[in-house]
Amino acid sequence: MARLTATAVKAATAPGRYGDGDGLFLTVDRRGGRSWVVRIQKDGRRRDFGLGGADKVSLKLARERAALLRSQVEAGIDPVAERRKAAGIPTFREAAALVHAEHKGGWKNGKHRAQWLATLDAYAFPAFGDVSVGLVDAPAVRDALAAIWLKKPETARRLRQRIRAVIDWAVAKGYRDGPLAMAIIDKALPRQRERVKHHKSLPYAELPAFMAELRSRETMGRLALEAVILTAARSGEVRLATWPELDLEARTWTIPAERMKAGHKHVIPLSDAAVTLFDRMKPHRRVNCDLVFPGFAKGKPLSDMTLTKVIRDMGREVTAHGFRTTFRVWAAECTSYPREVAEAALAHINGDKVEAAYLRTDHLQKRRDLMSIWSKYCEGTEGVAIVSILK
Incomplete structure (x- = not known):
């Protein structure tokens, strides 16, 4: 030549x-x-x-x-390895720590922040944690995932997401020439059986009896659980509720955007029963603590397990979050309120972006009526099984 x-x-x-x-x-x-x-x-x-x-x-x-x-x-x-080493390219372990440090401030869930690195430490770092992030290849990632892909499917999917996040970060930083071929890795893994896990909920027909039994107890955990049920809020939203968020005269509880799952402010109209419950919490207010439901440790909120223990002590195999399902099924089967009103009560975001752009309402007044009827149902009041919105 x-x-x-x-x-x-x-x-x-x-x-x-x-x-x-x-x-x-x-x-x-x-x-x-x-x-x-x-x-x-x-x-x-x-x-x-x-x-x-x-x-x-x-x-x-x-x-x-x-x-x-x-x-x-x-x-x-290996010329490529030498080139990357000279350029100061971090190992996968070091890169993961940097990604975690950059992103943890945007994660609302403290448990997620803690588990993010723990998952990588358990299943990815032993395989390629000390390999340059620029040299981690598809075979190594596939093998790490395959070890738990069928045994721990949910953990494996989270591991896949976190590995990909680190690799994509490395590409954006110029530490890699390109991302992993995740589509090829996915094809090389066995098919997982789809297992949709729903929060165990209480049938709404059993709720009045449950509430009567719940109110026979007088603990901080049982009071918080009653608030969860009466407001149809998430347990974390109730456990972290503060007094400045409550306006008992206006009968509203305004949860700021940073505490909401969807990142939008949510105003909950309070029924008579809910206002009464929050009034009962006033004597429990602690000095230098704005939490409505303070935990046992000073300045700390109740743990989620506290609510779970209340339910377990009552002999029920359901979850605190499951009462949102109880409310939603009740609203669908026992009232004539439109779907969007019940969804707004649960702070669910309208998935239709076009419709949401025009339907700029939170249905506050209709939700106030709905939550009032819900609280009466919880108390076992008769004559509220079927409700017409035309009354």
Whole structure:
């Protein structure tokens, strides 16, 4: 093969590969981009290494770089690894720590913040934690996922998401040439059986009896659980409720956006029973603590397990979150209120973006009526089984 000349390099404009010998090529793409590539083969493995753009790297310099790379490969040195090491590229473990530090401030769930690194530490770091983040490849990721893919499907899916987040971050930082081929990794993993886990809920027909039994107890946990039921709020929203959020004269509880799952402020209209409950909490207010339902530790909220224990002590295999399902099924089967009113009561966001853009209402007054009827149902008041919105 005839070697290239400086003049020939300048004249090469048609798309293609122009060889210089010893595996060195000038490549011209369809858009006219020109770059140097050297192909090196050792032990049956062939690899291409980029040497830079032809507009900045001369023919002479390209030959020198190609010769250096051939020498490194022959000596058993990985040129790419050496290049990344010299550039200060972190290991996967170090990169994961940096990603966690950058993103944890935007995560509302403290449990998620703690588990994010713990999952990687348990299943990814032992396999490739000390490998440069630029060199973590699809086979290593597939093997780490395959070890728990069927045994712990939910954990495996979270692990997949977190590995991908670290790799994508590395690409954005310039530590990698490209992302992992996740589609190929997915195809190489066995199919998981879909298992949709719903929060165990109490049938609404059993709720009046449950509430009567609940009110026979006088603990902070049982009071918080009653608030969960009467407001149809999430347990975390109730456990972290503060007195400044409550306006008992206006009969509203306004939860700020930063405490809501969807990131939008939510105003809950309070029924007579809910107002009475919050009034009963006033004597429990602690100095220098705005929490409505303070925990046992000073300045700390109740734990989610506190509410779970109340339910377990009552002999029920349901969850605190499940009472939102109880409310939603009751609203659908026992009232004539529109779906969007019941969904707004649960602070669910309208999935139809076009409809949401025009339907700019939170249905507050209709929700106030609905929550009033709900509280009466919880108390076992008769004559509220079927409610018409036309009354």
